[in-house]
Amino acid sequence: xxxxxxxxxxxxxxxxxxxxxxxxxxxxxxxxxxxxxxxxxxxxxxxxxxxxxxxxxxxxxxxxxxxxxxxxxxxxxxxxxxxxx
Numbered sequence: 001x002x003x004x005x006x007x008x009x010x011x012x013x014x015x016x017x018x019x020x021x022x023x024x025x026x027x028x029x030x031x032x033x034x035x036x037x038x039x040x041x042x043x044x045x046x047x048x049x050x051x052x053x054x055x056x057x058x059x060x061x062x063x064x065x066x067x068x069x070x071x072x073x074x075x076x077x078x079x080x081x082x083x084x085x
Contacts, residue, residue: 013069031073045073 035041049072054063 030076031071044076046076048072048074 029047031045031047032042033045035043049070051070052068053066053070055066056063
């Protein structure tokens with residue numbers, strides 16, 4: 001799963017789409033990442049949102065649409081693991 005080539009720049013939508021292309025639509029989706037900055041331990045996260053967000057850069061123009069497609073994650077609670085996912 002780890003790809004040294006893309007780890008420093010992040011994936012594009014096309015790369016993610018290709019990785020998901022043969023999966024059934026009801027396949028649970030889970031992300032993982034460092035439990036803390038600099039940590040070797042990893043933490044599971046569940047995907048909770050996806051879409052274009054907005055940011056207020058403080059330049060007086062107010063919130064501006066983000067160029068990046070954002071995926072929001074959260075810590076799963078114990079109910080997530082008890083549903084068989």
